[in-house]
Amino acid sequence: MATPDLTDLLARAEAISSDAERVTAAHLRTVALPPVDGRPAGVMGLITLDNGEDHTKPNTFGPRSLLALNTAIDAALADDEITSIGVTGKPFILAAGADLTSIAGGGPDAVRTVAELGHAVFRKLRDGGKTSFGFINGLALGGGLEVALHCDYRTVMDSAPALGLPEVMLGLVPGWGGAYLVPNLIGPEKAVKVILENPLNNGKTLGGKAAFELGLADACFGGADYLEQSLLWAARVLTGATVVERPELDRGEAWDAAVAKGAAIAQARTGGASPAAAKALELIAGARTATRDEGFAAEDEALEAMSRTPELLASLYAFDLVQKRAKRPAGAPDRKLARPVTKVGIVGAGLMASQLALLFVRRLEVPVVLSDLDQERVDKGVAYVHAEVDKLLAKGRINADKANRHKALVSGVVDKSTAFADADFVIEAVFEEMSVKKSVFADVEKVVSPDCILATNTSSLSITEMAAELEHPERVVGFHFFNPVAVMPLLEIIRGEQTSDAALATAFATGKALKKTTILVQDSPSFIVNRLLGRFMSEVSRIVDEGTPVQVVDGAFAGVTPMSPFTLIALVGPAIALHNTETLAGAFPDRFYVSPALRRVVEARKAAYFGADGTLDPEVEALLEKPAAPVVRTAAEVRTEVLTGLAEEVRIMLDEGVVAAAEDLDLAMITGAGFSFWNGGLTMLLEREGLGTFH
CATH class of the missing domain: 3.40.50.720 (NAD(P)-binding Rossmann-like Domain)
Known part of the structure; x- marks a missing residue:
């Protein structure tokens, strides 16, 4: 399969470059590696990624940053003195992936360009003819991990706080090689964990040691001399003193089983409502037999397709909230008034x-x-x-x-x-x-x-x-x-x-x-998260008490809430859930319902509605309401009715001035209740369902 013309790609990248991008420079220096057992290890061209800001601001890759890395790699490949290449980051940060802010405004064409450019630049680390090493010295997410995956070998700092491919959480897929390289490196089952399960688990990431144990890195070092140890290890690899062995992968039934397991996880977490989750599984499945060029081309196609979905727009909105609004809280007084603690x-x-x-x-x-x-x-x-x-x-x-x-x-x-x-x-x-x-x-x-x-x-x-x-x-x-x-x-x-x-x-x-x-x-009853979750549980409890089976109600919100309603009750405890609802019903008796059945569950000291085997606890079932004329709703009807109640509560909270804007409600539900990026929190989901306008 033909790869995109690099000259054309570079021109397209220049055209979509934006001043909004926080440019990450790629500094190239030479390091003479020590000989091992008398055998020379040569000279490494070490590329350090650094956006020039304080160490709390991660490196990211937008068009200009990719062009800078491309220039550094080309310089290393052209220098006859350099015999190997290493890539690392400024202290404790390799990179946090794509600069979504700078790409977002360009639409699908810009996304396609950046997808192809990332592949073209990163693959030079594997195809350039010089052995390459990724030194993961800290945070490495998305493209930050993928740039290391393109290298022949990798080391990782044991205390690195966050490694992963979070794209599915953002309504995207790993698009710079991750969806192809990871399953072909560590196998499909582990790939499903990294690419799908962790992102859908509120963006869970791996620590450095865990990433090494999973097989994403070939060696793991700690301490202030991590880079020095990594360079010594690289010298041993280059001289043959250390041989890296990787496991043979089972490309038969095990691959199908891993994809099937991933499909079950995606269904449970998203209710089939996440296009990105489905596409990621498709890419993992295809990675079994695809060539690298075919795998990368499939990633390009998938990224462009995801860029046309409403879920990506919602994700970019949510990403902007946690990256910008979270750092400048609306309505906060002048920080100069703050007293020292x-x-x-x-x-x-x-x-x-x-x-x-x-x-x-x-x-x-x-x-x-x-x-x-x-x-x-x-x-x-x-x-x-x-x-x-x-x-x-x-x-x-x-x-x-x-x-x-x-x-x-x-x-x-x-x-x-x-x-x-x-x-x-x-x-x-x-x-x-x-x-x-x-x-x-x-x-x-x-x-x-x-x-x-x-x-x-x-x-x-x-x-x-x-x-x-x-x-x-x-x-x-x-x-x-x-x-x-x-x-x-x-x-x-x-x-x-x-x-x-x-x-x-x-x-x-x-x-x-x-x-x-x-x-x-x-100041208002239960504030933001507990008020909205209280309305959610109030509506759910009323529907159950009116006759809809608990199992139907509990399964109606996959893809809407981060966990099912009765899992939430088990997490916070029935007594706390009851207390919150009672507080809200005391303040707003016309909208909040206190379930007599929930009271009985609390009085019986039951910790959950469902047992360890996932079935409804018979003792809890005996405590539920037994209406003379039960109203039984379908899962779709339950979902619509509960979301309608939430939409009403959102509108009332905004009208009351509980927060400055709908953005604060969404930021709270994302960071305090784990609502999905790809739904845009709560209000964008409600708008997409036709239940109101909040922005």
């Missing part, structure tokens, strides 16, 4: 409080003091944090000095009077009951300074009411995390009626330091 107090020492303590000490590196009713609970909370720090040390995520420093910064007390006196920020994580939280803040206010911020981790209660009886209600702010705290990106920051700009600015600055996605929310 040099010590944190946490009221409570249970699991949530302990998770908060771990996050604060790791990100802020300031003293953190846990408090609770008795010493046993306090000691348990501190021990949890210390144990988690030790786990990070064991995994190589932090060094011994940092582990010791973090553990030394965490302490616990029963008497807050002295320990909290010099705290700048105190957050409560106690029982979700207004009277309890008001009592906690009344006690804390007696011992902290007048400027200390009082934050509440409430998931549903009024910030205004919680602060009403305090001497300084203006310093109280909602600071709602999602569980698990270390994993979930979202932090809802809630402004009460009297919350000051200084308190709010401090909350946003602290949230940024904690590396969370922060969204400003006006």
Whole structure:
């Protein structure tokens, strides 16, 4: 199969280049490799990708960046002194894939050009006649991983935080060789995991060690001298002292079985609603017998096809939210008003409080003091944090000095009077009951300074009411995390009626330091995510109580929500789901329904509706409503009715000014509830279903 003419490709790439692209330079230098056992290893042309910004901004590939890499590879291939080529990135980052922002405006033609150009440039690493090495020294996603996959050999840093091919999550497919190279490197079953299952699991990625164990890299090194170790290893490979052996792949029934397994995963996660998932499986299936040229051409065709789908437009919208809006929260006050936080107090020492303590000490590196009713609970909370720090040390995520420093910064007390006196920020994580939280803040206010911020981790209660009886209600702010705290990106920051700009600015600055996605929310029942999920569960519960089987309702939302409704109940716990619905029904009795059956499930202390075998628990079934005249809906009817309710709630929340715009609702549902990029969160899905206009 003929490959695209490179001269034509370069001209087309120049034509679609955009000033919006954050250009990644490709710096070429020569490295004399040491001889091994007296055998010369030659000179490596080492190409380092670097966009010239601080190390938090990943390298990306747009047209100009690909042209820069092409120039560097050509220079290395033309230099007779250079006998091998290596590609790596600036510290801790190889690359994060395509620069979607710079490509998006060009439409399908631009997508096709960039797809073909990426293939043409990257394949020179394999076809140029000089042995090539990919040194994956940090984050490597999408094209960042694919550029290394095109090399003859790869090493990876063991602590690299994120490797993967997330394209299906974005409504795309791996389009620079990943869909062909990965199954032919590690086999179809592992390829399904990397290309399909992980992306559909909220964009899950692999750490460096896990990527090595999966076979994506040939060697794994750690420490500050990762590159030096990789160069020494490359020298051993080049001299024949080290021989890399890769497994023989089963191209028979095992390939069909892996694709079938992938199809089942895609159906369960997307309900057949993701064109990208289907296309990715098609590419994996074709990779069994296709030549490399045929595989790459199929990727080009697939990317262009995906660029014409509404799912890609939704993905680009969602991508823009997490890349831009998340970094500039709408309505946040001037950051200059923020007060420094040099010590944190946490009221409570249970699991949530302990998770908060771990996050604060790791990100802020300031003293953190846990408090609770008795010493046993306090000691348990501190021990949890210390144990988690030790786990990070064991995994190589932090060094011994940092582990010791973090553990030394965490302490616990029963008497807050002295320990909290010099705290700048105190957050409560106690029982979700207004009277309890008001009592906690009344006690804390007696011992902290007048400027200390009082934050509440409430998931549903009024910030205004919680602060009403305090001497300084203006310093109280909602600071709602999602569980698990270390994993979930979202932090809802809630402004009460009297919350000051200084308190709010401090909350946003602290949230940024904690590396969370922060969204400003006006004080309202259950805020954003829990309110929308509460409406979702309210509608679902009503439909079940009216007579539609639980199994039908639970299977109606594949491709809409990240998990089925009764899986969600099992995750958060029936008691918490009931509490949230009761709170919302108390505020909005005309729209929110509290299920008597759910109450009975909670009273019976049942943790889930379904058993471990996936069937409805008979004890739960006995607790369900038995209507005299049941109304049985189809799965399609269930879906439409529930989405109609959500559309109504979205419109009301926007009209009430709960958030600044629909974009904030979508950002919250993506980062706090795992709603899909390829659906654009929630509101774009509702618009596509014809249930309203929100933008």
